[in-house]
Amino acid sequence: MKITIIGFGYIGSVIGAVLSNRGHKVTAIDNNKNCIDELNNGVCHVPEPLLKEMISESVKSGLLSGSISYKDVGTSDVILVTVGTSLSDENDADLTALHDVFKNLSNYVNEGQVIMIKSTVPPGVTRLLVNKHLGSKDNIFVGFSPERLAEGDAIKELKELPIIVGGINDASTEKCSNFWVKALGSEVITVSSCEAAELVKLANNQWIDLNIALANELAILCDSLPYNIDILEIIRAANSLKKGQHFVNFLTPSIGVGGYCLTKDPWFVSTLGEKNHRSLQLPSAGRSVNDSMPHYCANRIINKLGLNGIKIEDVKVAILGYSFKTNSGDTRFSPMITFAKLLIDQGCNQITFFDSTIGYNEQIQDQLLRVHSWQECVKKADVVVFGAAHDDIKSIKIDDLKELISKNAIVFDGRRFFNKKEIDIIKKLGLNYMGVGRTFG
Ligand SMILES: NC(=O)c1ccc[n+]([C@@H]2O[C@H](COP(=O)([O-])OP(=O)(O)OC[C@H]3O[C@@H](n4cnc5c(N)ncnc54)[C@H](O)[C@@H]3O)[C@@H](O)[C@H]2O)c1
Structure with missing residues (x-):
């Protein structure tokens, strides 16, 4: 099949790599010329495991190429739209890129073509874009198919997760569904409209955010109880x-x-609730709890140091894992940014970090010193923070760590999830273990 993907960022490049590796002819369109030039040279900077190799292979085989122009879009069987939809100042989806894409498409799409939006949008947006930009076109099949894969495991998930589709009409739903079955052999779940499909994605992420917020609040409660309770055991x-x-x-x-x-x-x-005269309590509650976690963790470390008579100005902090997700090098809105900033604002001026998943040229917070081995990172550290559990960080042995860090250092387990046996070893070595909801002993 001939497929066009518009928006070749994280999601677009994962989908493009998987489809072209399956033998489909994929053209990527992006308004970032740099990204297209790199793609045509077989280069990919999206920090997803296996992606670079797949993209390079597909470009070499001629099955994947990029363009900034829409001129060949009319020859594709299917057009997938994966541009960004960031949070606007009004706390809504910024639809600027989607309008731009549909305006361009209106000049090139042909009868019989299938257009599927993968970008996350509130219900109503797919139909709005069609009515506004493609209204006069006949026989174009348009649907929404939420992208639900998780970074760090995206390639596997794209191949294995059931794919949801909902069209602007039944014929569109069927065409969209047939595409995924034919292209990837996916299990497809059809819903009755594009609005329903749009809401599925938001429901999924709302559930995840709230679920984690609940776990975080229970963890905070465990830290406050006088019973040595481990939240992971409770869970x-x-x-x-x-x-x-x-x-x-x-x-x-x-x-x-x-x-x-x-x-x-x-x-x-x-x-969406507000626009429809419903004030929903939970979305902001979940966000507020989850946003508070870097503050909660930074303050606990500062308090612990204070109890030991140590000033934050005098300590070296080592951060192992800085991206927001295990095995992905995506730093967008990473909690580690807020966490590090809080320590810096409190006077900490020696923070090193190590994260092999993040591209070497990526700009990180100025005040942090990036080093390229975990050993260098933790050398003489008074506080070692496990911020992500990438494979190379997870495999660090406590005995090796102990050799390098300061005597009585704090080991803060932000996401590494040491087991009970490992925690016992950490303590026996004279180190201070702290976790989230894991205050025992
Ligand atoms: N990253 C994820 O894990 C993830 C998961 C599920 C869904 N999503 C959703 O998928 C969408 C894309 O996310 P992403 O992480 O890939 O974003 P991204 O920022 O990595 O990629 C977006 C790409 O679109 C390009 N672009 C922007 N405006 C354009 C325009 N007018 N014309 C052509 N190209 C344009 C950008 O240059 C960029 O390469 C978002 O709606 C996001 O919410 C993302």
Whole structure:
């Protein structure tokens, strides 16, 4: 099949790589010329495991290429739209890029073509774009298909997750559904309209954000109780409860929730309620809890140092893992940005970090010193913060760590989730273990 993908960022490049690796002819369109030039040279900077290799292979084989022009779009069987929809100043989806894309498409699309939006939008947007830009066109099939894959595991998830589609009419739903079955052999779940499909995505991310917020609040509660309770033990046991057809499924607490999606999609839900005269309580509650986690964690570290008579100005902090998601180098809205800023604002002036998933040329906070091995990062550190659990960070041995860090250092487990045995070893070595909801012993 001939497929055009418009918007070749994180999501566009994952979909483009997988489809071209399956033998489809994929053309990527992006208004960022640099990104297209790099693509045509087989280069990809999206920090997703395996992606670089797949893109380079597809470009070499001639199945994947890029353009900034729409002129060949009319020859594609299917057009997938994956441009960004960031949070606007009104706490809604910024639709500027989507309007621009549909305006361009209106000059080139032909009868029989299928257009599918993958960018996250509130219900009503797909139909609005069609009415506004393609209204006069006949026989174009348009649908919405929410992108639900998780960074760090995106390629596998694209191949394995059921794909939702909902069209502007039944014929569009069928065409969109047939595409995924034919292109990837996916399990497709059709819903009755594009509006329903649009809301599925927001419902998914609202659920995730709230679920993590609940785990985070329970973790904070555990830290406050005088009982040495480990939140992970509570979650493991609580998740054994079957309710209806499914089991309770608490996600895990951590140093914070980041990324491009979970930090904005609940606000889309909140604003959608407001626009329809319903004030929803939960979206902002979840956001507020999750946004507070980097503050909560930074303050606990500062308090602990204070109890030991140490000033934050005098300590070296090492951050292992700075991106927002395990095994992805995406730093967009990473909680580690807020966390580091809080320490800096409190006077900490020695922060190093190590994160091999982040591109070497990426600009990171000025005051942080980036180093290229975990050993260099933790050398003589008084506080070691596990901010992400990338594979190379997870494999660090406590005995090796101990050799390099300061005596009595704090090991702050923001997302690494050391098990009980490892925590016992950390303590026996004279180090101070701190986790999120894991204050025991
Ligand atoms: N990143 C994720 O994990 C994820 C997961 C699910 C859904 N989504 C959704 O998918 C969409 C894309 O997210 P992303 O992370 O890939 O964003 P991104 O910023 O990485 O990529 C967007 C791309 O679109 C291009 N672009 C912007 N305006 C354009 C225009 N007018 N014409 C052509 N190209 C244009 C940009 O140059 C960029 O390359 C968003 O709506 C997001 O909410 C993202």
